[in-house]
Amino acid sequence: MRYEQDERSHMRPYLTPASLGPQVPVESRKVDKTGLLSWHANKYSAPMVYQGARVGVRVEDGTLILTDLETGQEIARHRLSQGKGTIIRNKDHYRDKAARIADLEAAIGELIGDDAGARLCALIKATSPRIYKDQLSAVKRLLAAHAPLLLPRPAVTTSKPMSQTQNVLLQAPTKHRHLPGRHCVNWTVMLRLPLICRRLPMNISIEQVASQYRGIRCNHIAKGLADLLREAEANEVSYLAFAEVLVAHEQQQRNQRRITLNRRKARFPVDKRLAEFDYRHQTTITKRQVNQLLDFRFIDERANLVFIGPPGVGKTHLAIGIGQEAVDAGYKVLFTTALALVEKLELAEIKGELKQQITALQKFDLLIIDELGYLPMNRQARYNLFQLVNALYEYRSVIITTNKEFTAWGEFFHDDNVAVPIVDRLIHHSHIFMLGGESYRLKQKRQR
Ligand code: ADP
Ligand code: MG
Numbered sequence: 067m068r069y070e071q072d073e074r075s076h077m078r079p080y081l082t083p084a085s086l087g088p089q090v091p092v093e094s095r096k097v098d099k100t101g102l103l104s105w106h107a108n109k110y111s112a113p114m115v116y117q118g119a120r121v122g123v124r125v126e127d128g129t130l131i132l133t134d135l136e137t138g139q140e141i142a143r144h145r146l147s148q149g150k151g152t153i154i155r156n157k158d159h160y161r162d163k164a165a166r167i168a169d170l171e172a173a174i175g176e177l178i179g180d181d182a183g184a185r186l187c188a189l190i191k192a193t194s195p196r197i198y199k200d201q202l203s204a205v206k207r208l209l210a211a212h213a214p215l216l217l218p219r220p221a222v223t224t225s226k227p228m229s230q231t232q233n234v235l236l237q238a239p240t241k242h243r244h245l246p247g248r249h250c251v252n253w254t255v256m257l258r259l260p261l262i263c264r265r266l267p268m269n270i271s272i273e274q275v276a277s278q279y280r281g282i283r284c285n286h287i288a289k290g291l292a293d294l295l296r297e298a299e300a301n302e303v304s305y306l307a308f309a310e311v312l313v314a315h316e317q318q319q320r321n322q323r324r325i326t327l328n329r330r331k332a333r334f335p336v337d338k339r340l341a342e343f344d345y346r347h348q349t350t351i352t353k354r355q356v357n358q359l360l361d362f363r364f365i366d367e368r369a370n371l372v373f374i375g376p377p378g379v380g381k382t383h384l385a386i387g388i389g390q391e392a393v394d395a396g397y398k399v400l401f402t403t404a405l406a407l408v409e410k411l412e413l414a415e416i417k418g419e420l421k422q423q424i425t426a427l428q429k430f431d432l433l434i435i436d437e438l439g440y441l442p443m444n445r446q447a448r449y450n451l452f453q454l455v456n457a458l459y460e461y462r463s464v465i466i467t468t469n470k471e472f473t474a475w476g477e478f479f480h481d482d483n484v485a486v487p488i489v490d491r492l493i494h495h496s497h498i499f500m501l502g503g504e505s506y507r508l509k510q511k512r513q514r
Contacts, residue, residue: 097116114161175187201251329393350501369497373465373501401436411454
């Protein structure tokens with residue numbers, strides 16, 4: 067009893083106009099999906115929210131009154147049509163297209179930030195002016211579906227959102243591709259979204275990022291970052307392409323630097339280039355033979371080159387020229403005359419560092435020993451040279467220029483016991499070029 071009393075005090079009378087019963091009989095009609103209902107052979111519009119629902123209809127003084135069936139409230143009135151088959155519309159029942167577009171634009175701005183939103187909408191308008199509204203709604207739906215992944219607003223604070231936006235785009239196509247026709251988002255437009263978003267103000271500076279790159283020893287990226295960014299933005303390159311640009315830039319600059327260093331370390335006595343070599347003068351070797359060497363298979367296969375011939379026929383020129391090309395191709399090269407080499411080894415041997423010296427020489431991919439055989443060597447020198455040749459054998463490549471034929475080497479070394487194994491190791495896996503002809507120096511002198 068007590069409970070009933072308490073409850074009753076909270077109760078309100080439930081009397082709506084509908085429940086009171088109409089003074090005029092009310093009929094119910096279904097509103098179709100275009101927002102129209104049929105009444106006595108004519109059609110009348112109902113507010114958009116009633117699309118597909120039923121509404122009450124009654125006639126009072128030549129006026130058709132539409133009511134909400136639940137609340138009984140009047141929702142629209144139309145003058146009754148006298149004719150048949152006419153459609154009577156109330157403008158208010160249809161949303162203004164411009165207002166709808168403005169709403170969609172605002173909603174997109176809401177999702178990705180006003181600035182980016184405005185840019186994106188402008189882009190859509192430019193590319194699909196005739197289906198602008200449908201595109202907007204498709205894009206909005208797409209962005210809304212991925213809202214949690216999208217940019218945090220109001221401003222972008224890190225570079226992270228860029229990748230998030232890209233994620234959205236990468237994931238989205240499968241989900242939204244199947245929308246028909248004009249409601250399918252235009253992907254050429256949407257794929258530019260990361261770019262559009264990237265232009266948003268970020269409180270992160272190029273200098274900051276550059277110093278981070280420097281921190282991980284990517285100095286070339288750090289140095290060129292501003293230029294690379296400007297270029298990428300101008301060309302609107304994709305994220306992946308830009309990632310590749312960065313790493314390629316760093317690699318290329320490193321290579322360039324290494325090559326410059328390697329050229330310095332190679333200690334070429336003069337700058338001789340293969341391009342300057344005159345094959346009309348030197349006919350005992352062809353350009354083709356030399357060019358075949360420039361794939362540097364011989365270095366990769368640890369083979370040797372031997373240029374044999376009298377003075378002035380271009381042996382040193384060819385050796386330096388090939389050496390320079392090898393440096394350009396990224397190999398480590400050392401040029402030395404046989405004399406300097408023997409002296410170096412001798413000095414090292416006296417200091418008890420022969421082994422270290424040989425190890426140091428082994429670091430080069432290609433060792434050019436010029437003018438081997440021009441001068442006699444003592445026993446120790448021959449032994450040192452043998453140690454070196456032995457260490458390089460089938461491990462590194464050597465280019466030798468010499469005026470002596472192999473048969474004469476024993477005589478040159480004064481000791482066949484060492485000469486034979488040295489020659490043996492040098493000419494095993496080697497390309498031998500016997501150069502002949504007139505000395506280039508003499509020819510030039512004569513011409514002068
Ligand atoms: P080698 O080492 O055989 O004694 P070099 O290579 O030192 O001869 O050549 C002597 C000089 O003549 C160098 O200045 C070299 O550049 C030049 N020379 C030799 N042959 C040619 C050639 N075929 N074309 C252009 N220059 C040459
Ligand atoms: Mg020479």
